[in-house]
Amino acid sequence: MRAAALAGGWLYAAAIVWLSLSPSPPDPGFAYGDKLGHLAAYALLMFWFGYLYRSSQVRNAYALLWVAMGIALEFAQGATGYRSYEFADMAANTLGVLAGALAALSLPRDAATTGRETP
Numbered sequence: 001m002r003a004a005a006l007a008g009g010w011l012y013a014a015a016i017v018w019l020s021l022s023p024s025p026p027d028p029g030f031a032y033g034d035k036l037g038h039l040a041a042y043a044l045l046m047f048w049f050g051y052l053y054r055s056s057q058v059r060n061a062y063a064l065l066w067v068a069m070g071i072a073l074e075f076a077q078g079a080t081g082y083r084s085y086e087f088a089d090m091a092a093n094t095l096g097v098l099a100g101a102l103a104a105l106s107l108p109r110d111a112a113t114t115g116r117e118t119p
Helices: 002-021 033-052 056-080 087-105
Strands: none
Touching (some): 002 033, 033 056, 033 087
């Protein structure tokens, strides 16, 4: 079960990369909806891995990874020629990682699936 949960998390991360670099991003249809989408996507991503990994060292490593991914994807978007670089998106991604990490910390210690923790 843990392997499936990990695979699902990595598939979700890949979907974020794909959606971030696709020429036709989803349009939520309301003002600042894209920023809310960034925040929610990264919050769920961090919460997912924060749920699976209970060690603070591993969680911190994932938090740094997701923040770095969000920043790198914004630079990559600016280089595509059909997407734009936005500092506000980087901020929304980072705030999402923080929100997801805090939400995962609120879980009881035994709420995570069992298994050996490896990054």
